[in-house]
Amino acid sequence: SPPEGSRYPPGPEGKPLIGNLQDLDLTQALLASSQEVADQYGPVMRLTLAGREHYVVSTEKVANDLLRERGSIYSSRAQAPASAQLLPDNLRPVLLPYNEIVQQIVAVNHNLERIASPGAYLVDTFPILMKLPRFLAPFKREIEELHRREHSLFRGLLEDVRERMKDGTAPKCWERDFLENQSEFNLTDDKGAYVVGTMFEAGSGTTSAAMMSFVLAMVLHPLWFRKVQEEVDSVCGAERMPYLDDVRQLPIVRAVIKETLRWRPVTAGGLPHMSTKDDVYEGLFIPANTVIHPNQWAIHREPELYPQPESYLPERWLDSSYRTTFKSPLSVYPNLHNYSNFGFGRRICPRQNIAERNLYLLAARIAWAANISKAKDGEGNEIDPPLNDYTAGFNAQPKWFPFELQVRSQERWAVIEEELKRGAESEPLK
Numbered sequence: 464s465p466p467e468g469s470r471y472p473p474g475p476e477g478k479p480l481i482g483n484l485q486d487l488d489l490t491q492a493l494l495a496s497s498q499e500v501a502d503q504y505g506p507v508m509r510l511t512l513a514g515r516e517h518y519v520v521s522t523e524k525v526a527n528d529l530l531r532e533r534g535s536i537y538s539s540r541a542q543a544p545a546s547a548q549l550l551p552d553n554l555r556p557v558l559l560p561y562n563e564i565v566q567q568i569v570a571v572n573h574n575l576e577r578i579a580s581p582g583a584y585l586v587d588t589f590p591i592l593m594k595l596p597r598f599l600a601p602f603k604r605e606i607e608e609l610h611r612r613e614h615s616l617f618r619g620l621l622e623d624v625r626e627r628m629k630d631g632t633a634p635k636c637w638e639r640d641f642l643e644n645q646s647e648f649n650l651t652d653d654k655g656a657y658v659v660g661t662m663f664e665a666g667s668g669t670t671s672a673a674m675m676s677f678v679l680a681m682v683l684h685p686l687w688f689r690k691v692q693e694e695v696d697s698v699c700g701a702e703r704m705p706y707l708d709d710v711r712q713l714p715i716v717r718a719v720i721k722e723t724l725r726w727r728p729v730t731a732g733g734l735p736h737m738s739t740k741d742d743v744y745e746g747l748f749i750p751a752n753t754v755i756h757p758n759q760w761a762i763h764r765e766p767e768l769y770p771q772p773e774s775y776l777p778e779r780w781l782d783s784s785y786r787t788t789f790k791s792p793l794s795v796y797p798n799l800h801n802y803s804n805f806g807f808g809r810r811i812c813p814r815q816n817i818a819e820r821n822l823y824l825l826a827a828r829i830a831w832a833a834n835i836s837k838a839k840d841g842e843g844n845e846i847d848p849p850l851n852d853y854t855a856g857f858n859a860q861p862k863w864f865p866f867e868l869q870v871r872s873q874e875r876w877a878v879i880e881e882e883l884k885r886g887a888e889s890e891p892l893k
């Protein structure tokens with residue numbers, strides 16, 4: 464119980480045994496309810512789920528104060544049996560507690576990935592179910608089969624590069640880097656295969672979710688898409704595609720991406736950290752082993768930081784009248800550094816630079832190559848895509864919606880084909 468002078472944060476009353484299981488929309492990862500949660504309970508809300516403390520943090524300040532400033536005790540991960548133990552057989556780095564192994568892994572490449580949706584398996588809420596024998600626990604058989612598949616995928620990739628290293632055809636890549644320095648990293652083949660293999664899980668789902676939200680934003684805000692096109696055209700012309708070197712000169716592209724991530728954060732319910740020691744923060748008691756959910760949906764809607772939070776306003780990053788968000792010079796800002804979108808403290812996304820560059824380049828190239836607009840129905844009426852019909856799970860992305868995508872000219876099409884050919888022939892990391 465709380466030490467003298469401290470108290471538990473407020474939260475909804477739970478039920479015996481299951482606690483607040485019914486209050487937390489597990490599959491939606493708080494997406495739908497997060498703002499109401501913040502309004503009703505303030506910056507820290509307490510839930511208990513089957514005996515475990517879960518605190519939902521809804522302001523950037525509290526998230527940074529705890530997860531970054533007190534990172535020494537808020538950098539672990541809850542060990543959900545289904546997703547952390549059964550599926551990866553304790554090999555998946557993103558789910559490991561903060562300890563030596565994680566530090567070794569961070570040394571290899573800082574890669575990792577997203578985990579399965581919270582609550583997808585009852586055993587994650589009631590770990591006691593792990594004690595059931597296999598024949599009574601269909602979830603064990605199901606997840607073990609998934610583990611076999613992902614293990615053989617990741618090991619297959621590693622072995623493929625190992626073989627190609629023998630005849631000197633392995634390209635420069637993370638697998639090769641791992642194999643060349645394996646003894647230094649002190650990781651087994653399996654661990655190395657997971658470190659590298661999970662990298663593309665972490666990078667692909669998140670990036671594609673962000674890009675789908677970008678397309679949605681551009682369909683809904685055609686004026687901004689036109690501004691992006693004008694900016695890209697003024698820098699690159701019609702003869703060549705945008706490259707990374709152009710990004711400095713593309714503040715509108717950067718602002719549109721940053722606002723997309725603010726408006727529709729990819730990890731809307733946040734990737735939870737777990738505390739490892741009792742703590743008191745501003746009079747609130749936070750026992751060891753509390754799971755802290757940074758509620759990014761709410762964090763990105765704090766009206767003091769983001770006036771008119773529901774509106775899609777890239778100008779808040781470009782116009783000096785937006786005092787809480789604008790920064791100059793525009794050759795550097797806006798950018799995605801120190802942005803809560805990528806998490807907090809020691810577990811912050813270690814590859815945010817890759818993510819950032821990918822997103823700018825993808826947005827600039829889509830705008831350079833194509834026109835995006837609302838789709839039309841059989842009678843020629845424009846179809847409005849839903850504003851907020853998003854998938855469940857950690858990576859929030861819009862569900863399928865119709866839109867038009869048309870190449871801007873034959874000249875640009877020819878450049879795309881040329882780039883495609885060059886890309887297929889060249890080494891990706893050169």
Ligand code: HEM
Binds near residue numbers: 673735811
């Ligand atoms: C739009 C793109 C991306 C977003 C929004 C994103 C977001 C995040 C977030 C919120 C976390 C959790 C941070 C925390 O616990 O505080 C995270 C962790 C991680 N991300 Fe990213 N990420 C993106 C792209 C990538 C890419 C491209 C890679 C790799 C190539 C990557 C690799 C990782 C890894 C390895 C972790 C786990 C770090 C750890 O647990 O210590 N991410 N990311």
